[in-house]
Amino acid sequence: MPRLQMLSFHNNRLSSVSPHAALFLANITYLDLSSNRLTILSGKLLDLWFPLSGQRERSVKRRILGLHDNPWLCDCQISLVLSLSMTLGSPVVLMDPLLTCRRSLNQSGMVLTETELLHCMRPSIQPVATRVISLLGSSVILRCDATGYPTPSLTWVKTSNYADCCRQDIIGDNDQLPRNVESSMQGSPRVGVRWSILSLDDLTFKDAGEYRCQARNMAGISEANVKLKVVGVTRLSRLPKMSQKTPSKSSPNNKKHTQTQNYFSHGFSKG
Structure with a gap:
């Protein structure tokens, strides 16, 4: 559904969102994931919502996200989502900026702004x-x-x-x-x-x-x-052609060859 722009999964007991979902959310302008059981977000979704500086040259659609009322784990990811959404000109607006998180699955939730979170590096x-x-x-x-x-x-x-x-x-x-x-x-x-x-x-x-x-x-x-x-070498280069020199008239072999040729010529004529 490439034209899909508004999608609400409010209160559906979702515990995770597949990273592949980012492929189908490129044109989403309103996405409500509130009141579920989400603890972490996929990096591909975060790249879609908060593109890196090198990708911000192209036009980025503004999106309204509902992330509240989920038991987020207190890590740098959810902290960065909150801080980026509050920056001037952010492509993301949160329906409710008061997110809660917990340091472990067994811990009760606390307001994100009141906790000390690990910083992204x-x-x-x-x-x-x-x-x-x-x-x-x-x-x-x-x-x-x-x-x-x-x-x-x-x-x-x-x-x-x-x-x-x-x-x-x-x-x-x-x-x-x-x-x-x-x-x-x-x-x-x-x-x-x-x-x-x-x-x-x-x-x-x-x-x-x-x-x-x-x-x-x-x-x-x-x-x-x-x-x-x-x-390295891919192939042998061709060897240079050897020049064929004609024997000199003054050479001993040439004289011997001439005498032999004359002998047979005279013998043939006599016969």
Whole structure:
């Protein structure tokens, strides 16, 4: 229902909202989720309601949200929702700004403004290496680590191609950039920390270029670039043609060849 603009789920005992719901709420201007059992909000919903600074260039619709009368957990997410809704020019207006939260599921609710909440921390990102040189046909692993609260998510994006030779082999890929690159492994050893590795096997000159590791959470986004250079030889160059020199008339072999030819010529004529 792409034209859906008003939706009310007031008092429906909802305990969660799927992150995929953000795909269908792009045109929503009125959404009432009040009087339910919601404890947390999906990051994708928060990105939809409060786009990051880099995304605010495009026009953002103003939305009226009903989030009150839910047992929110006291974390930085719900605190940031409240503070962002109160900023000048915010795209979100809360029906009731008096939200209640609790530090644990067994704790009774308290007014959000009267509690000390954890502060969100914008991600900080650090690649293991910013420049990598690898041989043609080999394998390479690119890694970056990030910290932040809530625990940031990491994605890899290839932003550009370049090569010192064989440029004609990669020029056709420029139209596809930038593009997301699937990381082979990602992990979070503890809250607020995440690492990601990008594994590339059987390297070609098309793999060379600049890769961007991007860390994001609802408090912001950070990026780090890693340049990969691929070196090697793709094919053997042609050997130069050997020039064929005609034997000199003064050479001994040429004289012997001439004498032999004359002998057979005279013998044939005598016969």
